[in-house]
Amino acid sequence: MEHVTEGSWETLPVPLHPRVLGVLRDLGFPYMTPVQSAAIPLFLKNKDVAAEAVTGSGKTLAFVIPILEILLRREEKLKKSQVGAIIITPTRELAIQIDEVLSHFTRPFPQFSQILWIGGRNPGEDVARFKQQGGNIVVATPGRLEDMFRRKAEGLDLASCVKSLDVLVLDEADRLLDMGFEASINTILEFLPKQRRTGLFSATQTQEVESLVRAGLRNPVRVSVREKGVAASSTQKTPSRLENYYMVCKADEKFNQLVHFLRNRKQEKHLVFFSTCACVEYYGKALEALVKGTEVMCIHGKMKYKRDKIFTGFRGLQSGILVCTDVMARGIDIPEVDWVSQYDPPSNASAFVHRCGRTARIGHGGSALVFLLPMEESYVNFLAINQKCPLQEMSLQKSTADVLPRLRAMALADRAVFEKGMRAFVSHVQAYAKHECSLIFRLKDLDFAALARGFALLRMPKMPELRGKQFADFVPVDINTDTIPFKDKMREKQRQKLLEQQRKEKTENEGRRKFIKNKAWSKQKAKKKKKKKMNDKRKREEGSDIEDEDMEELLNDTRLLKKFKKGKITEEEFEKGLLTSGKKLVKAADSRIADL
Known part of the structure; x- marks a missing residue:
């Protein structure tokens, strides 16, 4: 498709409803982004759309506005229980965000009801809410939506309700498939009418997404949108206003560098990514104690009921730190994030780009920083080639305070901190072993002693990866850690x-x-x-027939065979042993014959 530039909402071939234009002005969106200029006219002409655009390019409005316009143009108005549009998205945070954006546009149109179906909530209450207020527009995560189709026993016949469906949108389609939702998506598609408009939005095009396009879209128009000012030959995957940095430091210096970095930027808004939920729990607690004067929040995939509250709370902050896993890496739009710090590089390269894309969104500037160990520095060249994502080096910060003794003191004073640290270390090592780029991130080259010091551990944990290893450079505390109490x-x-x-x-x-x-x-x-x-x-x-002497020789032969199989003796030694044993048996037999 030819290059699409930003344009005015009034220039669309199919004019938007005046109230929709009013909401766009109120929200501060006077112009369309390239993905909006490309996708909205196609939707309004009843085309299926498969759109690929860099993260932070305004994809949400590219499908929210067409949904509203298509439903407004329906000849037969929707009843309360009829579903006219479904938006499926991989995470509950992204679903909440889309529901919030959608609510701005449905407010002037009370004839439309919208409903949010996500995990972490009571499904029975979701059914009751739908039966009471309806849901002309459904925003849902795949698992919960699939579950709703199966709840006929509770008086919800969703399969009948979706017969009036006009529009289906799959947002962050590549992530939907990465997270293992393919079976759920296929089940949902079986319930939906074939006569519908379908939009598939993705930041990256994968083979799985291509398969979904073929299965769920009829003769789709493919849209691949670049930012304004990016050359046509470029395949850059990060926003052009993003400044990307990397810092090389040793495993036992990394946390000191992070704390110093955050302390000097307290008035800014930060996302700090870690590889595992246990690392988020541990380091989040540490940052809360060590970086004073700013709000520190934690969010990860194993949280069930607190995630919604934390996510909404952080979005409303002017400054603060959100410590998180990759649950926050895709599609999430948190206003005015200044810095994205990756304490642990992600397990796959595409996730790196998506993490960075939480800043420098829709016209705003932003910066990203990844911390690398000296043995991982070649990852910079890998990203430049594999993801078209160039990085510039940030020098080590000087005069950094050593906060690790303070973290060890916290572990000695509270067993909860001690146990969190042990779990975090184990989970980090296990995640490191599964890294997609194993030629760079080699577990066998990891300095476990320095890593343990960087985690401020009191002793080394017992785990298979450390079995049989000696750690002369790590000095455990001289106390019985079983005596450490919970605060x-x-x-x-x-x-x-x-x-x-x-x-x-x-x-x-x-x-x-x-x-x-x-x-x-x-x-x-x-x-x-x-x-x-x-x-x-x-x-x-x-x-x-077996005498004691014979039995002893047989046992000796068995022992020899075991030693040979384990490689403890050579074949020559094995045969020599058997020969000696045989001679003894012959001699014993001759003796018994003589006695007879």
């Missing part, structure tokens, strides 16, 4: 109760074993004598 008195009381129960059980078991042993010793000895007599008698009666 929370209720948790500590429960722990002590459990420890006392375990001690009691151990004492009882030891006493039982000792009692049985002392009582049964003489009986066991008598039993052994009795068993030996019976064996001797059976040998005499059956005329066993």
